[in-house]
Amino acid sequence: MHYKLALIGFGNVARSLARLLIRKQDLLKSQHDVTFSFTGIATGSHGFAVNPDGLDIQKALDLVEGGQSISSLSSTDVKDSLAVINNSQANVMFENSPVNTQTGQPALDHIRQAFDLNMHAITANKGPVVHGYRELTALARSKGKRFGFESTVLGGAPVFSVFREAFPLAELISINGIFNATTNVILTLMENGEAYEDAVKYAQSIGLAETDPTNDVDGWDAAIKVAALVTVLMDTPMTPQQVNPTGIRGITPQMIAKARAEGKRYKLVCSAEKVGDKVTASVSPQLVDSTSPLYGMMNSSTGITFRTDVILDYSITLSEKPGMKGGPVETAYGLFADFVNAVK
Numbered sequence: 001m002h003y004k005l006a007l008i009g010f011g012n013v014a015r016s017l018a019r020l021l022i023r024k025q026d027l028l029k030s031q032h033d034v035t036f037s038f039t040g041i042a043t044g045s046h047g048f049a050v051n052p053d054g055l056d057i058q059k060a061l062d063l064v065e066g067g068q069s070i071s072s073l074s075s076t077d078v079k080d081s082l083a084v085i086n087n088s089q090a091n092v093m094f095e096n097s098p099v100n101t102q103t104g105q106p107a108l109d110h111i112r113q114a115f116d117l118n119m120h121a122i123t124a125n126k127g128p129v130v131h132g133y134r135e136l137t138a139l140a141r142s143k144g145k146r147f148g149f150e151s152t153v154l155g156g157a158p159v160f161s162v163f164r165e166a167f168p169l170a171e172l173i174s175i176n177g178i179f180n181a182t183t184n185v186i187l188t189l190m191e192n193g194e195a196y197e198d199a200v201k202y203a204q205s206i207g208l209a210e211t212d213p214t215n216d217v218d219g220w221d222a223a224i225k226v227a228a229l230v231t232v233l234m235d236t237p238m239t240p241q242q243v244n245p246t247g248i249r250g251i252t253p254q255m256i257a258k259a260r261a262e263g264k265r266y267k268l269v270c271s272a273e274k275v276g277d278k279v280t281a282s283v284s285p286q287l288v289d290s291t292s293p294l295y296g297m298m299n300s301s302t303g304i305t306f307r308t309d310v311i312l313d314y315s316i317t318l319s320e321k322p323g324m325k326g327g328p329v330e331t332a333y334g335l336f337a338d339f340v341n342a343v344k
């Protein structure tokens with residue numbers, strides 16, 4: 001079958017996805033008889049383009065990466081993301097606009113619109129998961145479509161699907177892990193004697209931390225991931241505000257030196273525990289010693305441990321990336337995996 005794809009948000013992740021789809025197109029055809037074309041693209045400040053007969057994706061990549069608008073590629077005059085979704089005639093909409101931790105918008109509306117038009121919706125954006133999981137899952141089910149969000153936590157490494165498919169009827173008692181690579185890099189560098197400000201600058205220089213690192217260093221990126229995991233896997237709606245994170249700004253070189261002398265180190269620990277119907281969750285810097293699986297996770301490593309009522313501790317680790325910036329490519333793979341699982 002031929003699938004028409006709409007890309008809402010065409011930044012690092014969506015462009016990596018476009019390249020990955022192109023790289024895997026022969027395999028998609030030979031293994032699953034799936035072909036595809038791109039029929040809609042929306043950006044924030046690089047224009048909008050729609051063509052139900054197929055857009056020239058290479059031109060779109062070149063234009064955006066050259067800082068130009070993609071509007072010249074459009075067969076119809078479209079002025080916003082919803083118009084792109086409406087006019088794309090797509091079968092699958094990929095939502096990769098910037099995360100909004102407070103409300104999940106505008107991604108929520110993009111995904112609602114996609115389901116209304118009988119599309120699958122696949123996203124790396126955590127906002128709609130924490131602010132609309134139950135509604136969007138019900139909408140998807142009513143349309144016989146898939147709401148895919150595998151790449152929202154731990155880049156594109158399978159986390160939700162591992163738990164949902166490989167642990168039938170297991171009860172999730174707790175999760176524990178390191179979910180934010182930027183803060184782990186900063187804490188690692190501080191252990192090696194770097195000042196906090198220099199460590200932040202380094203994380204920015206390798207493209208890991210954003211120009212405004214607040215979301216990472218104050219724990220909000222980690223908190224929204226905890227909220228997404230609790231919402232989906234513990235069936236308990238939770239927002240990042242309820243997680244109420246504490247970030248790493250308060251960790252001083254003196255605290256780190258003292259911890260080292262005691263054979264311990266600071267990690268930004270993410271955890272959630274379910275007791276009865278009640279879930280408590282937190283994100284905060286904690287001292288861990290060498291008996292903890294988190295102790296050896298250095299630099300940009302991230303990981304999660306599930307504790308269930310049947311298998312006690314099951315861990316997934318995403319190893320340190322040499323050169324550090326694996327992010328968008330790995331995240332794109334999560335989107336790609338959701339796509340293949342939706343259409344195969």
Ligand SMILES: NC(=O)c1ccc[n+]([C@@H]2O[C@H](COP(=O)([O-])OP(=O)(O)OC[C@H]3O[C@@H](n4cnc5c(N)ncnc54)[C@H](OP(=O)(O)O)[C@@H]3O)[C@@H](O)[C@H]2O)c1
Pocket residue numbers: 008009010011012013014042043044045046047081096097098099106124125126151152153155327328329331
């Ligand atoms: N980067 C990662 O490794 C990673 C990992 C996990 C999850 N994610 C999530 O994936 C999503 C995309 O991340 P990214 O790294 O690709 O971000 P990005 O590079 O900043 O790209 C965001 C894209 O969204 C566009 N955009 C902005 N406002 C929009 C709107 N209102 N409607 C439609 N498009 C809009 C931007 O256009 P302009 O550039 O023209 O403004 C840009 O094309 C985010 O939700 C992020 O949290 C990213």
